[in-house]
Amino acid sequence: MKLQVSATRMELLRLKKRLDLARRGHKLLKDKQDELMRQLLSLIETLKGLRTKVEKELLDVYQSFLTARLWTDEQMLEEALSFPSKVVQLQVEERRIMNLRVPVLKPKLKGEIYCYGFAHTPGELDACLKKLDSVLENMVKLSEAEKTLQLLADEIEKTRRRVNALEYIL
Numbered sequence: 001m002k003l004q005v006s007a008t009r010m011e012l013l014r015l016k017k018r019l020d021l022a023r024r025g026h027k028l029l030k031d032k033q034d035e036l037m038r039q040l041l042s043l044i045e046t047l048k049g050l051r052t053k054v055e056k057e058l059l060d061v062y063q064s065f066l067t068a069r070l071w072t073d074e075q076m077l078e079e080a081l082s083f084p085s086k087v088v089q090l091q092v093e094e095r096r097i098m099n100l101r102v103p104v105l106k107p108k109l110k111g112e113i114y115c116y117g118f119a120h121t122p123g124e125l126d127a128c129l130k131k132l133d134s135v136l137e138n139m140v141k142l143s144e145a146e147k148t149l150q151l152l153a154d155e156i157e158k159t160r161r162r163v164n165a166l167e168y169i170l
């Protein structure tokens with residue numbers, strides 16, 4: 001990119017200041033990009049383990065539910081599960097990673113997971129609901145981590161564009 005520059009000492013000093021500022025900005029953005037990449041890679045490792053754990057637990061819940069379904073009449077099962085008594089509310093807060101706001105989800109649970117009488121339902125259904133209740137917290141952590149990952153990736157992309165633009169100018 002060529003600039004129309006008059007050949008004066010003042011213009012030279014002004015351009016040197018602009019160049020120094022651009023170099024400092026480039027260095028800061030490059031450092032930010034490196035730190036965001038480090039955060040992203042560590043989050044990916046955490047996310048892999050958490051996703052594997054949640055998928056394994058959910059598979060166990062599904063298998064327990066299928067077993068409970070085998071032991072119960074479908075109409076009775078539908079009646080037992082049609083009025084849930086447990087309420088989950090998510091409290092959303094924010095934290096910052098390199099001036100990027102990411103969500104922090106905190107579940108607030110109210111009520112009991114068992115919303116039916118125990119006389120007409122099998123014990124397998126109780127075990128299934130207990131397992132599902134224990135998976136809930138990990139599912140919230142997983143969704144928080146995935147949203148953080150998505151926001152970090154978007155911020156890295158924006159920062160990369162800025163770094164590349166400054167490299168092109170310099």
